[in-house]
Amino acid sequence: MTGIRKFIKQYGWSYLFILPSLVTFTIFTLVPVLWSLVISFQDYSLVRGGKWVTPIYANYVEAFTLLNGIFLIAIRNTVIYTLFTVIAAIGLGLILASLIQPLSNRLRTFFRAAYYLPAVTSALIIGLTWAYIFNAQWGFATYLTRMFGLPPIRWLSDPDIAFWSVVLSAVLTLPATAIVLFSAAMGAIPQEYYEAADLDGASPIQKWWNITVPLVKSTTLYLVVLYTIASFEVFERIYIMVPSGVGNSTQTIVTQIYNNGFKDFDFGIASAQAFVLFAMIALVAAFQFRVLRSDVEY
Amino acid sequence: MSAKTTVLPKIADAPKPRFRLQGYAALRWIILIVTAVIALFPMYWLFANAFTPITSNPPLTPILIPAFKLDNFERLLVNNKFYMNWMLNSLIVAFVVTAFHAVFDTMAGYAFAKKRFPGRNLFFVLILSTLMIPIHVTFIPLYLINRQLGLIDSLWALILPGTAWVFGIFLMRQYIQTLPGELIDAAKIDGCSEWGVFRHVIFPLSLPAIAALAIFTFVRSWNDFLWPVIALNKPQNYTLTVGVANLQGEFMTDWGIIFSGAALAALPMIIFFLFFQKYFLEGVRMGALKG
Numbered sequence: 015m016t017g018i019r020k021f022i023k024q025y026g027w028s029y030l031f032i033l034p035s036l037v038t039f040t041i042f043t044l045v046p047v048l049w050s051l052v053i054s055f056q057d058y059s060l061v062r063g064g065k066w067v068t069p070i071y072a073n074y075v076e077a078f079t080l081l082n083g084i085f086l087i088a089i090r091n092t093v094i095y096t097l098f099t100v101i102a103a104i105g106l107g108l109i110l111a112s113l114i115q116p117l118s119n120r121l122r123t124f125f126r127a128a129y130y131l132p133a134v135t136s137a138l139i140i141g142l143t144w145a146y147i148f149n150a151q152w153g154f155a156t157y158l159t160r161m162f163g164l165p166p167i168r169w170l171s172d173p174d175i176a177f178w179s180v181v182l183s184a185v186l187t188l189p190a191t192a193i194v195l196f197s198a199a200m201g202a203i204p205q206e207y208y209e210a211a212d213l214d215g216a217s218p219i220q221k222w223w224n225i226t227v228p229l230v231k232s233t234t235l236y237l238v239v240l241y242t243i244a245s246f247e248v249f250e251r252i253y254i255m256v257p258s259g260v261g262n263s264t265q266t267i268v269t270q271i272y273n274n275g276f277k278d279f280d281f282g283i284a285s286a287q288a289f290v291l292f293a294m295i296a297l298v299a300a301f302q303f304r305v306l307r308s309d310v311e312y
Numbered sequence: 313m314s315a316k317t318t319v320l321p322k323i324a325d326a327p328k329p330r331f332r333l334q335g336y337a338a339l340r341w342i343i344l345i346v347t348a349v350i351a352l353f354p355m356y357w358l359f360a361n362a363f364t365p366i367t368s369n370p371p372l373t374p375i376l377i378p379a380f381k382l383d384n385f386e387r388l389l390v391n392n393k394f395y396m397n398w399m400l401n402s403l404i405v406a407f408v409v410t411a412f413h414a415v416f417d418t419m420a421g422y423a424f425a426k427k428r429f430p431g432r433n434l435f436f437v438l439i440l441s442t443l444m445i446p447i448h449v450t451f452i453p454l455y456l457i458n459r460q461l462g463l464i465d466s467l468w469a470l471i472l473p474g475t476a477w478v479f480g481i482f483l484m485r486q487y488i489q490t491l492p493g494e495l496i497d498a499a500k501i502d503g504c505s506e507w508g509v510f511r512h513v514i515f516p517l518s519l520p521a522i523a524a525l526a527i528f529t530f531v532r533s534w535n536d537f538l539w540p541v542i543a544l545n546k547p548q549n550y551t552l553t554v555g556v557a558n559l560q561g562e563f564m565t566d567w568g569i570i571f572s573g574a575a576l577a578a579l580p581m582i583i584f585f586l587f588f589q590k591y592f593l594e595g596v597r598m599g600a601l602k603g
Contacts, residue, residue, distance in 0.1 A: 042476035046453035136535030143354035
């Protein structure tokens with residue numbers, strides 16, 4: 015009796031503090047994750063619940079073979095999209111942050127805010143604005159092609175072009191977080207390094223490449239992982255720019271999960287695909303940590 | 313020692329410039345201005361179109377200067393009796409979820425950061441491990457759970473899963489760890505109760521992190537799309553982002569309504585950002601916001 019009372023007296027408050035978060039976490043995150051894993055091995059119908067499939071991994075196989083391997087195409091599209099957006103994000107982020115670094119505090123803040131503003135609206139609205147820009151009749155992009163005497167381009171309806179229009183829109187959506195984080199990281203670099211380099215007669219490019227870039231490496235790693243995960247999970251942009259999909263060329267992993275799960279109500283397959291997404295993200299992130307992490311001490 | 317050449321003649325308090333690009337100063341400014349224009353153009357164009365009366369298709373020559381008329385907005389609100397409902401729904405959900413996280417994530421962060429109790433590491437690792445799992449993995453079971461509870465098509469279906477986002481716990485724990493333990497000890501010596509310590513010491517000192525967390529959570533909830541699309545069925549129950557996506561299908565022939573609907577939906581966050589810019593950018597730095 016006294017043991018329990020003592021326990022409560024000593025640890026009671028701790029448990030109380032974590033209780034609300036732990037409860038919602040368990041019910042609405044932990045249980046769903048575990049249940050999703052179970053469903054990925056089942057044939058689940060809304061009417062009669064879940065039935066184990068045989069062989070147990072059949073959903074995973076069918077996820078890939080469904081509709082002539084559309085999921086593989088979706089994965090390929092997602093990977094290409096991710097490559098372009100991550101490289102653009104890191105590259106543009108580094109360059110733009112470097113360019114605003116020497117400016118006055120006020121100007122730097124102004125530019126950071128200007129670059130960040132579009133990012134506070136939802137991905138849906140951003141995608142929506144780009145859908146308009148790429149409208150084949152009166153979009154701004156179409157206006158530009160007309161100005162240059164080019165024939166009209168079916169930006170979002172031509173199966174060979176639609177995917178790339180989406181990629182282009184993503185690249186032109188400047189990487190707000192990258193710019194802000196790089197800018198902050200660069201601000202923390204001690205001036206002495208640059209002064210020492212000046213004494214050695216280093217050119218600006220040399221200074222940038224040999225001092226700035228290595229010293230923001232941890233930020234680079236963080237951003238690479240962040241943008242990779244975000245790009246793997248792309249959905250709103252596709253949903254609003256190419257709502258009916260243009261053949262298979264604009265399928266991505268999450269559009270597949272959404273279609274299979276909530277259009278066809280094929281819960282088993284959709285869950286399997288969701289776990290494939292998870293596995294891919296985990297693998298890629300682990301790989302990136304490996305490759306990009308190095309203890310750089312100057 | 314070489315002279316420091318600066319680009320702008322009036323920098324009073326800037327850090328010493330690291331680029332001696334005197335000849336390339338113009339190039340830098342061109343790049344910065346061009347990219348800033350690219351960044352802001354989509355939003356600008358949306359608003360320019362929204363404030364220029366358009367009853368069917370927009371003109372072939374893009375509107376670049378808005379006419380500053382509210383015709384589109386009038387038609388939007390007249391033809392769309394649910395638009396204000398949508399805004400209210402988004403507001404309610406975002407507000408409740410943010411309030412939950414602001415309070416309870418701080419409590420949990422405090423416990424994980426400063427207190428010792430059996431299972432502390434286990435629970436924390438459990439929570440941490442779900443951070444990398446894409447949220448899409450949870451959607452199907454969440455749908456089933458909410459369906460069982462009869463919550464589909466209600467705001468609770470958005471609020472409850474929203475309270476389960478664990479990033480805030482992680483963030484608050486990181487922050488509270490940096491608070492000196494002596495303050496807690498001092499408060500206890502002064503006779504402060506456990507709850508008192510939290511209320512009078514931890515919570516006030518954590519306000520910067522709480523502010524960042526609140527902004528992050530509010531924006532994330534407001535802009536959330538995929539889960540609300542799955543969980544909400546009837547148009548009057550939509551949140552703003554879902555409703556705006558739907559405008560595209562419903563008002564295909566009246567682009568003025570689509571533009572004004574999207575512009576009006578973007579406006580609250582833009583205003584919010586302009587007012588709290590400092591806290592937004594601080595939040596990004598705390599690793600909270602995802603751009």
